[in-house]
Amino acid sequence: MTLAKNGALSLEELAALPGMPSKERLAQGPVVVIECAQEIPCNPCEAACPNGAIKVGEPITNLPVLAEEKCTGCGVCIAACPGQAIFVIDMTYSEEEATVQLPYEFLPLPAKGDLVDGLDREGQKICTARVLRVLNPKKFDRTPVITIAVPKECAMAVRNIAIRR
Amino acid sequence: MRETEFAIVGAGPAGLSAAIEAARAGVQVTLIDENDKPGGQLFKQIHKFFGSKEHYAGVRGIDIGVQLLHEVETCGVEVMLNAVVWGIFADHTLGIIHDHKNLHLKAKKILLATGASENALAFPGWTLPGVMGAGAIQTLVNIHRVLPGRRVLMVGSGNVGLIVSYQLLQAGAEVVAVLEAMPKIGGYGVHASKLRRHGVPILTSTTIKEARGKGKVEEAITIGLDEHWREIPGTEKAYQVDVICLALGLTPLSELAWMAGCQFDYIPQLGGHIPVHDANMETTVNGIYVAGDVSGIEEASTAMEEGKLAGIAVAEALGYLSAAEAACKKEVVLRRLDELRSGPFGGVRKQAKEQLHQQRCSQ
Amino acid sequence: MRVEEHPILGEMKKPNVVEIEVDGEIIPAIEGEPIAAALLAAGKSIFRYTRKRNEPRGVFCAIGRCTDCMMVVDGIPNVRTCVTPVRAGMKIQTQHGLGEFGGPLS
Ligand code: SF4
Ligand code: SF4
Ligand code: FES
Numbered sequence: 343m344t345l346a347k348n349g350a351l352s353l354e355e356l357a358a359l360p361g362m363p364s365k366e367r368l369a370q371g372p373v374v375v376i377e378c379a380q381e382i383p384c385n386p387c388e389a390a391c392p393n394g395a396i397k398v399g400e401p402i403t404n405l406p407v408l409a410e411e412k413c414t415g416c417g418v419c420i421a422a423c424p425g426q427a428i429f430v431i432d433m434t435y436s437e438e439e440a441t442v443q444l445p446y447e448f449l450p451l452p453a454k455g456d457l458v459d460g461l462d463r464e465g466q467k468i469c470t471a472r473v474l475r476v477l478n479p480k481k482f483d484r485t486p487v488i489t490i491a492v493p494k495e496c497a498m499a500v501r502n503i504a505i506r507r
Numbered sequence: 508m509r510e511t512e513f514a515i516v517g518a519g520p521a522g523l524s525a526a527i528e529a530a531r532a533g534v535q536v537t538l539i540d541e542n543d544k545p546g547g548q549l550f551k552q553i554h555k556f557f558g559s560k561e562h563y564a565g566v567r568g569i570d571i572g573v574q575l576l577h578e579v580e581t582c583g584v585e586v587m588l589n590a591v592v593w594g595i596f597a598d599h600t601l602g603i604i605h606d607h608k609n610l611h612l613k614a615k616k617i618l619l620a621t622g623a624s625e626n627a628l629a630f631p632g633w634t635l636p637g638v639m640g641a642g643a644i645q646t647l648v649n650i651h652r653v654l655p656g657r658r659v660l661m662v663g664s665g666n667v668g669l670i671v672s673y674q675l676l677q678a679g680a681e682v683v684a685v686l687e688a689m690p691k692i693g694g695y696g697v698h699a700s701k702l703r704r705h706g707v708p709i710l711t712s713t714t715i716k717e718a719r720g721k722g723k724v725e726e727a728i729t730i731g732l733d734e735h736w737r738e739i740p741g742t743e744k745a746y747q748v749d750v751i752c753l754a755l756g757l758t759p760l761s762e763l764a765w766m767a768g769c770q771f772d773y774i775p776q777l778g779g780h781i782p783v784h785d786a787n788m789e790t791t792v793n794g795i796y797v798a799g800d801v802s803g804i805e806e807a808s809t810a811m812e813e814g815k816l817a818g819i820a821v822a823e824a825l826g827y828l829s830a831a832e833a834a835c836k837k838e839v840v841l842r843r844l845d846e847l848r849s850g851p852f853g854g855v856r857k858q859a860k861e862q863l864h865q866q867r868c869s870q
Numbered sequence: 871m872r873v874e875e876h877p878i879l880g881e882m883k884k885p886n887v888v889e890i891e892v893d894g895e896i897i898p899a900i901e902g903e904p905i906a907a908a909l910l911a912a913g914k915s916i917f918r919y920t921r922k923r924n925e926p927r928g929v930f931c932a933i934g935r936c937t938d939c940m941m942v943v944d945g946i947p948n949v950r951t952c953v954t955p956v957r958a959g960m961k962i963q964t965q966h967g968l969g970e971f972g973g974p975l976s
Contacts, residue, residue: 346691349699349709380696381850383808384557386565402559403850422565424555425697448677449877465706483555483567484878502704541934543955553878567878624935634938636915636928643932643952651907652873652882655915655929678873722926723915 343464345379350463355379360407361396363431372415372432372441375498376406378425390422417443417489421482431497440497441474443489451476451486452505460492460500469496471503511537511585513821514601514614516592516763519547520807521799521814522620523575528818528836530582532827537612538584539603541591545579546572547622549807551645553677554670557695561843562808569649571807595767599794616794616821619764620814623757623778623800628662631717637724641671641754648678656750660727661685662715666694666806668754672702675752682707683746688714688732695852716743718751727751759801767792772866776859777803785867786841787820788813796821803863805847805856812844872911888958891974905951905962906932906939917941917951921967941965945975 345351356362361376376387376396385398387406395412396419398404417430420443430443442460452458452473460471471490478486492500513529515522518540530536538545552568563571579586587605594602600613625640632638637656641663647653659680661672664687672682685702690712692699699709710729716738717728731742757778764782765771770791771780781803788796796817799810816837823833848857874882885900890908899908906929909917916926917939930938934953943949943962947969951962961974 345696345699347711349692349696349703351696351700377700378697380852382557382695382697383559383562383847383850383853384564385559389560390565400846401849402846403853424557424565425695426701427697447877449875461704461706463700463704465704483565485555542953625931634925634927636917636926639929640931643929646932646952647907647910647929648873649879651903652876652879653907653911654871654873655910657871677877679871723928 348464351377351379360405363408363410363413367410368431368433371434372430373410374408374413374415374417374419375429375431376408376427377429377501378406378423378427381405382425384424386422386424387419387428390419392416392418417477417487420445420487421485426485429501433494433497435491438494439491440494441489441491442471442497442500443487444501444503445485446488446503447485450505451478452488452503456505458490458506459504460490460496461502461504462499463501465502467504468499469493471500508600508611508613510613511535512614512825513537513616513618514539514612515618515620516601517547517620517622517799517801518542518545518586519620519622519799519810520549520571520575521622521810521817522547522618523579524811524814525618525620525798525818525821526584527575527578527582528815529822529827530579530584532819532822534822534825534827536584537587537614538579539587539590539592539601539612541589543589545576545586545588548642548645549575551642551649552807553649553674556808558808558847559843562812562847568807592763595763615825616796618788618796618798618814618817618821619761619767619782619801620797620799620810621760621763621801623759623804625753626755626758628715628753628755630715632719632724635718635720635724636722637720637749638718638751638753641667641752644671644750644752645674648674654678654680656724656748657681658683658746658748659750659752660715660729660746660748661752661754663687663754663756664692664694664699664709664711665754665756666698667756668752669694669698669702671752671754672707673698676702676705676707683748684708684710684729686713686715686729687711688736690734714738715751724749724751757800757804759804761801764790764795764797764801767795769795769797772863774803774859774863776855777805781863783863783866786816786864787837788817789820789867791867794824803856803860809844809847809856812840812847815840816844888956890956890958890960890962892962893964899956901958902955904932905941905943905954905956905960907952908956909951909962916964918965918969919967924966940969942969945972947971
């Protein structure tokens with residue numbers, strides 16, 4: 343699987359992105375993961391970050407580059423990205439669990455405490471996820487951001503949720 | 508006969524932007540559209556746009572539409588709706604049917620911002636009810652809020668096919684697959700990933716073979732293609748669906764430009780026959796301008812910039828802006844267009860546009 | 871099927887629901903929406919049959935361009951239902967071939 347072939351980034355493609363935090367940074371606490379791999383004309387992520395942790399620069403087709411030491415993992419950039427390519431991961435959430443913040447523009451929205459399916463980049467269920475928070479303020483402009491807790495080994499794979507019926 | 512300084516045909520993103528730019532400079536503008544509401548396709552675009560802040564990046568198309576309409580209202584543009592322009596004559600006169608009556612409108616300058624029409628594809632069963640254009644689906648779902656079916660097969664993985672598939676999911680439909688005849692996905696990877704993580708298969712080197720059903724679509728048959736676009740026997744697959752959506756690209760709606768005698772060039776990267784135009788968006792016919800999809804298929808964001816360019820150029824040509832003022836405004840817009848046309852997706856269009864401009868200049 | 875709730879567009883505004891008659895059957899419709907939208911929402915997919923081969927046609931472009939959606943509306947044939955707004959009491963008929971003037975009126 344590759345982005346061009348079926349729409350999901352491969353692990354090799356991901357590893358090569360300038361928006362990927364290092365293993366060391368991931369181990370230190372919440373940090374952004376920018377899965378933006380093509381040179382499209384776009385830069386709202388750069389403007390959204392209050393800490394200057396994302397740089398696109400000129401031309402705006404540059405890939406977003408993460409300055410991982412500046413990122414606090416606040417998650418403000420997630421809803422600003424029209425490509426829904428930004429996630430925030432916290433590997434330090436607990437002994438067994440990590441958290442993933444992801445954009446979710448669907449109804450119904452889950453509620454805090456719900457158990458949902460954690461889906462990978464190809465929509466496959468890979469774990470059970472527990473909803474910790476649902477943020478949907480006006481400034482996110484109808485792109486709610488959901489925080490879920492997942493088993494640590496799933497944190498770099500879960501990128502969507504499915505509500506259980 | 509009625510008269511105006513600047514007549515704009517088409518009130519989509521390009522036409523609206525041109526109207527605002529020209530009217531702000533003082534030009535008397537008449538904006539004509541065949542629909543009962545202005546906005547063109549903008550009000551079907553419920554997703555957040557790409558670009559930078561100056562291009563309304565991160566803002567949803569619908570909200571950009573609202574903003575543009577508001578500006579058009581406040582800067583004194585005359586908007587003529589339900590008005591079909593059926594002809595364009597040598598002395599810059601438009602033949603218009605408005606309220607079932609024929610009228611003529613003479614303008615000093617004319618902008619054709621007529622947009623594009625969707626390409627179709629003929630395959631066995633393609634005329635069955637349930638086979639629809641992607642634009643039709645967007646209109647029905649996002650404007651009229653009616654889902655024409657529950658299970659959809661999307662044909663075409665350009666940005667339109669990917670975006671409409673995602674919008675179908677948002678409206679509660681199921682998208683069984685997105686087909687792409689090419690060996691790779693046509694649209695932006697981020698749009699594809701948004702779908703893929705919902706489990707929608709995106710099948711490259713695959714096309715539609717047949718639509719089947721009694722009186723309406725009930726089943727779609729797909730087939731794999733080899734590297735020479737030949738069908739690979741035995742790779743047929745059947746999907747139970749009630750809608751087959753065609754998202755196969757657009758063709759400029761250029762009838763009026765042909766009628767006006769504009770010179771054309773065939774540029775496949777821009778969607779086919781394109782009226783040759785210069786960096787002011789003026790065609791080979793004096794005083795007739797083009798902007799948006801009719802001047803080459805691109806995005807709504809580029810259409811808005813091109814519209815602005817035409818609006819500025821017209822204001823300059825009519826004496827409402829000095830050459831220096833116009834040059835300064837144009838430079839800003841051209842820089843933004845340049846930004847939108849860089850990278851692997853936009854670069855092709857940039858080259859094609861430059862080719863067109865050179866032709867106009869060598870005339 | 872109507873999209874009552876939508877994550878981006880929100881809840882549907884209270885529509886002005888009226889009745890229209892389609893081939894003798896009363897269906898609900900929203901005043902001002904295109905006739906075609908009301909018919910699709912009611913599950914109708916065949917709008918007309920072609921002249922030569924009597925093949926079914928339904929909505930294809932939804933913007934008034936392809937003419938696939940033409941029906942007889944208040945006695946007038948060849949009306950593009952995708953760009954003709956609903957009025958209460960309209961009488962609509964599936965069109966056969968080129969249609970004929972003089973169907974039922976509202
Ligand atoms: S998570 Fe916060 S600090 Fe980190 S890049 Fe995004 S906006 Fe900046
Ligand atoms: S906003 Fe999103 S899509 Fe745009 S450049 Fe940043 S990460 Fe990529
Ligand atoms: S569906 Fe094409 S004209 Fe109505």
